[in-house]
Amino acid sequence: MDLHTATQIAEECVARFTCDEFQIVLFPLKTIERNFGWVFFYGSNDPSLLVGGNAPLIVDRKDGAVHPTGTAFSVELYLESYERVGRTYPFAVAKHLVIIEGWNPGMLKVRLTNLIRDIEGKGVAEAKRCTDEVLGGKRVALTFATAADANAFCIAAQKLGVVSKRETHYQ
DSSP: OOHHHHHHHHHHHHHTTOOSSOOEEEOGGGOEEETTEEEEOEEESSTTOOOTTOOOEEEETTTOOEEEOOSSSOHHHHHHHHHHHSOSSSOOOEEEEEEEEEEOTTOOHHHHHHHIIIIIOOOHHHHHHHHHHHHTTOOEEEEESSHHHHHHHHHHHHHTTEEEEEEEEEO
């Protein structure tokens, strides 16, 4: 899809908002292009009239679908969420992971079990099961509330001989 086609879709959408007192039009100079498509801003054709609730619209490049953003938060928050998970609201939620991919010879397995217990908050049996899975060649994914917690765990685990990496997924 190109900008011309996306503009036509957005114009058709905002035309439905027009009333007898004024016409709703796109503000083409404010249009933003992103990897996922275009963001269109609109309002009254009469500059002396302000229109409330005129949240910018996203026209998706893949399928031409129109997605309203919102007016309660900055436009950028809605666009970041759409870029991450394909929806403008509720916002994308970060899931902070440490993926344990393996271990190096001499890994301190009891200390790894304790680290999993202390930082991840798992019980002894569950923490030991995670350690055993790592020793058995399985990948183990641990989820943390914050990026800082995940980073701290990853660094501490690597010092114990664990092969691990950090990932952030959005849902």
